[in-house]
Amino acid sequence: MKKIALFFTLAFALILGACSGDTTKTEEKEPAQEVTLTVFAAASLKSTFTELAKEFEAENEGVTVALNFDGSSNLVAQIQDGAPADVFASSDVNNMTKAEDAKLVEGKSVLFATNILQIATPPDNPAGIKTFADLAKPGVKLVICAEPVPCGSATAQVAKNAGVTLSPVSEEQNVTDVLGKVRSGEADAGLVYVTDVISAGDDVHGIVFPEASSVVNEYPIAALSNSKHKDLASAFVTFMTSAKAQSVFKAAGFGQP
Amino acid sequence: MSHPSRPPSWTWIPAAGAALFLGVPLMAMGLATDWANFLGLITSESSRAALLLSIKTATASTIVCLVLGVPLALVLSRSGSRFLNALRPLLLLPLVLPPVVGGMALLATFGRRGLIGQHLEALGVSIAFSTIAVVMAQVFVSLPFLVLTLEGALRSAGQQFENIAATLGASPTIVLFRVTLPLVLPGLAAGAILSFARALGEFGATITFAGSLQGITRTLPLEIYLQREVDPNAAIALSMLLVVLAAFVMYTVHRSQGVRE
Numbered sequence: 001m002k003k004i005a006l007f008f009t010l011a012f013a014l015i016l017g018a019c020s021g022d023t024t025k026t027e028e029k030e031p032a033q034e035v036t037l038t039v040f041a042a043a044s045l046k047s048t049f050t051e052l053a054k055e056f057e058a059e060n061e062g063v064t065v066a067l068n069f070d071g072s073s074n075l076v077a078q079i080q081d082g083a084p085a086d087v088f089a090s091s092d093v094n095n096m097t098k099a100e101d102a103k104l105v106e107g108k109s110v111l112f113a114t115n116i117l118q119i120a121t122p123p124d125n126p127a128g129i130k131t132f133a134d135l136a137k138p139g140v141k142l143v144i145c146a147e148p149v150p151c152g153s154a155t156a157q158v159a160k161n162a163g164v165t166l167s168p169v170s171e172e173q174n175v176t177d178v179l180g181k182v183r184s185g186e187a188d189a190g191l192v193y194v195t196d197v198i199s200a201g202d203d204v205h206g207i208v209f210p211e212a213s214s215v216v217n218e219y220p221i222a223a224l225s226n227s228k229h230k231d232l233a234s235a236f237v238t239f240m241t242s243a244k245a246q247s248v249f250k251a252a253g254f255g256q257p
Numbered sequence: 258m259s260h261p262s263r264p265p266s267w268t269w270i271p272a273a274g275a276a277l278f279l280g281v282p283l284m285a286m287g288l289a290t291d292w293a294n295f296l297g298l299i300t301s302e303s304s305r306a307a308l309l310l311s312i313k314t315a316t317a318s319t320i321v322c323l324v325l326g327v328p329l330a331l332v333l334s335r336s337g338s339r340f341l342n343a344l345r346p347l348l349l350l351p352l353v354l355p356p357v358v359g360g361m362a363l364l365a366t367f368g369r370r371g372l373i374g375q376h377l378e379a380l381g382v383s384i385a386f387s388t389i390a391v392v393m394a395q396v397f398v399s400l401p402f403l404v405l406t407l408e409g410a411l412r413s414a415g416q417q418f419e420n421i422a423a424t425l426g427a428s429p430t431i432v433l434f435r436v437t438l439p440l441v442l443p444g445l446a447a448g449a450i451l452s453f454a455r456a457l458g459e460f461g462a463t464i465t466f467a468g469s470l471q472g473i474t475r476t477l478p479l480e481i482y483l484q485r486e487v488d489p490n491a492a493i494a495l496s497m498l499l500v501v502l503a504a505f506v507m508y509t510v511h512r513s514q515g516v517r518e
Binding site: 173186 | 368369370385386468471474482484486487489
């Protein structure tokens with residue numbers, strides 16, 4: 001009987017634990033020698049920002065950049081709840097506006113990159129997708145982002161502009177999950193960003209479609225008002241618009257604002 | 258009459274800390290809930306679809322768990338085979354695995370390019386992105402709960418009555434249904450309710466293996482996760498609903514154990 005009682009305690013913890021998904025992934029290096037600049041950036045910026053942060057550290061002696069990647073709306077919520085961040089880079093204007101409205105932003109945000117959607121299919125393109133309209137063909141297993149998240153609202157807008165009604169088999173929480181379902185071959189096609197197709201390399205086949213350019217996703221970045229290193233934070237923001245940073249963004253598939 | 262020995266009195270302090278650690282977050286969520294609009298928040302079209310789907314799939318997976326889990330618990334507790342004993346921790350592994358890992362494992366098995374899935378696909382059967390995938394994900398994570406609970410009950414019930422019934426000429430199947438199962442009924446009920454609750458809360462394996470689409474695969478926990486993006490109030494209200502359901506389940510299990518003792 002005691003064994004069972006113990007088991008319930010464990011069971012209860014597991015049931016509750018199953019619903020939690022709120023983890024803060026802070027990639028910190030050595031404890032700050034002098035100054036640590038904490039940057040909250042949209043998940044789609046992971047590879048470029050990781051590279052550029054190293055560059056920024058090299059240019060600024062004694063500065064360590066700590067990067068935290070997550071969905072933009074999660075990041076805004078964390079900053080609102082008092083997370084100690086110096087810089088916020090969002091994957092859409094909407095979430096930056098949320099931060100600005102909550103008086104969390106120091107000065108004004110600047111646009112530093114753009115991104116558009118692209119069709120991703122498994123390398124052998126089993127459903128023979130060629131155009132955006134092909135995605136609506138019966139039998140095509142299409143996976144997109146759910147409308148509440150930025151890539152999902154972009155998808156809905158593109159579909160509307162193209163006059164195509166999409167009937168996906170799944171609406172995922174973020175673009176990484178969409179890409180995952182295409183990579184594993186579960187989905188015949190997915191709508192992701194150009195940059196995701198490039199970063200996936202040979203795992204997926206990207207299809208450019210003209211309707212994509214009707215919805216351009218803009219990436220704003222801003223120093224935050226709670227920052228203890230405001231000068232450094234603005235320097236980081238400026239750095240992202242420099243020619244050096246822009247060439248890194250271009251190589252990853254981002255457009256210029 | 259001897260007095261049972263009591264734990265040292267200092268244990269009260271960490272014990273109270275543990276109780277607070279478990280209790281306060283739930284209370285805080287209760288306080289953060291927008292009770293004035295609670296009904297409106299939990300009865301939106303997407304919420305109702307998610308709740309209905311959750312109850313339907315959790316019920317289906319509990320039935321599957323009973324059909325598969327009762328025989329497994331019987332075999333594990335009664336066979337005495339060394340091979341099975343060695344296998345036992347492996348069968349109960351999903352209990353301690355992160356559900357996402359379970360989802361990946363199911364994908365590797367039943368996905369379109371999976372071990373079994375590729376042959377099913379050739380026959381025109383596709384599991385991923387269907388309600389069946391949700392049930393499979395739930396069974397994968399909740400089956401060990403039923404098996405473990407029932408196995409414990411079977412072991413502590415002993416085999417005395419079964420042996421007597423057998424010497425009186427009852428066939429093994431008659432013994433199972435007339436003696437063994439009635440004896441462990443409270444344990445069986447507790448196991449079934451626990452696996453139902455675990456299925457209801459399943460998130461990681463579902464989102465990995467089944468996807469997320471309203472009315473088809475988006476169960477209550479997936480809906481909560483999505484609502485968090487748009488309407489945190491709705492997410493909290495739905496979470497409260499799940500807490501109430503879980504509390505009801507724990508109360509029922511507690512009572513069924515109480516009756517047994």
